[in-house]
Amino acid sequence: MKNLNRIHLSGLRAVEAVGRLGSLKAAAEEMGVTVGAVSQQVQKVEAQLGQPLFERRARGLHPLASAQPVLTQLSVGMSALSTAVEMTERRRPDALTVSVAPVFAGKWLVWHLKQFARAHPGIRVRVEASVALTNPLLSDVDLCIRVGRGPYPGLKAERLLGQRIFPVCSPALAASFSRPEDVFDLPVILDPGQMFTWDDWLAATGRSGQTLVNGPTFSDGALCLDAAVAGQGVFLAWETLAYYALASGQLVRPFPEMIETGISYWLVRGPHQPYEGPVKAFSEWIKQELPRSLELPEN
CATH class of the missing domain: 1.10.10.10 (Winged helix-like DNA-binding domain superfamily/Winged helix DNA-binding domain)
Incomplete structure (x- = not known):
């Protein structure tokens, strides 16, 4: 050289x-x-x-x-x-790399990292947002936040929270109908990549006979949510995706039911990853912050 x-x-x-x-x-x-x-x-x-x-x-x-x-x-x-x-x-002792899905990073994590930073000002968090399921055994990632049914053999996995789903729409769209059931006359925003379907929610709420009107389709949950905020239709959302839009009044829930999907959020790390320092601090923080933040307002 x-x-x-x-x-x-x-x-x-x-x-x-x-x-x-x-x-x-x-x-x-x-x-x-x-x-x-x-x-x-x-x-x-x-x-x-x-x-x-x-x-x-x-x-x-x-x-x-x-x-x-x-x-x-x-x-x-x-x-x-x-x-x-x-x-x-x-590898710095004050650094932490967390792998998450882009939609979770954009719609939940970025809104809450400031709380973690205030509680732990000496820890630098690096977020790797990727749809790929990063294996902490084959990477330099310290922690992964995954969404699935678990368990994850060969890894240490803690269940953080069960995923619940519910329809959402814009306040202006909600004002256009008098009964919640009228929502089925509106376009339904679709995400073909979701791990659940409208059939799951309809069956769990006793509305299996309802006919849905297909609306626009997007290949990303965040885009579907944005379309709902823009008034393009009704979207079957989940808590970490919709919490901010609901809290800020950009979206409302035309139905009160929130249905368990059997899918959960998991905190995953390597089997030999020491549970100390930044890893422990972030793990303990998100185990409290995630469920606390999802106290959705009643409509």
Whole structure:
């Protein structure tokens, strides 16, 4: 790796960022420097390599065909460096990495992390929002919040809360009918990826004979909720998804029943993960905060 001695890392980073992002401006924003500084770094690297990497055009820099393999390898290398830095941060004794589904992160966790931060100001929480089921045995994740039926063999799993479902709609839409049952004349917002269906709620509430009017379909629960807030129809929601919209008055429940699905929230960690420090602090906090926060208002 002695050949790296003649080229500064910041210059290679600038070249990679321009090639990946497609402009000096975008690269400057990512690196936190000026456009001029990025341009100078790119020119310096080209001079040190003895060959141009970009074609200068009126609209900016355009990678030369001969430079594409170089830029690809630079992206691979910078990605590896970024991962190494992240791994170092995760292993800090005051750091905690939590893996959650994006919808849970966006609709519940981000609204409550400030309470955890106030109670534990010395702990840095890093949230990995992913639909993939991260295995704490094969990653640097400390804790996972999963939604399912459990158990999770080979892992330590604590049941946090049972998931309950109920229809929601906007206040304006609710004002358009006189009886709760009139809601079945309105479009139903559908999420084909849900782990439950309207049939589950209808059967549990003795309304199996009701006919539903299909409305818009979205492949994400958060988008379905936003559609309900926008008045596009009625959505079969769950507590962690809808709690803020209900508490703020953006949505209402036209029916009082909340039905258990048999699905639960689980707090999962590796079998040999020490239950101490940030892991213990976050675990104890979420076991209290999650059920406490979901005290939904009656309509």
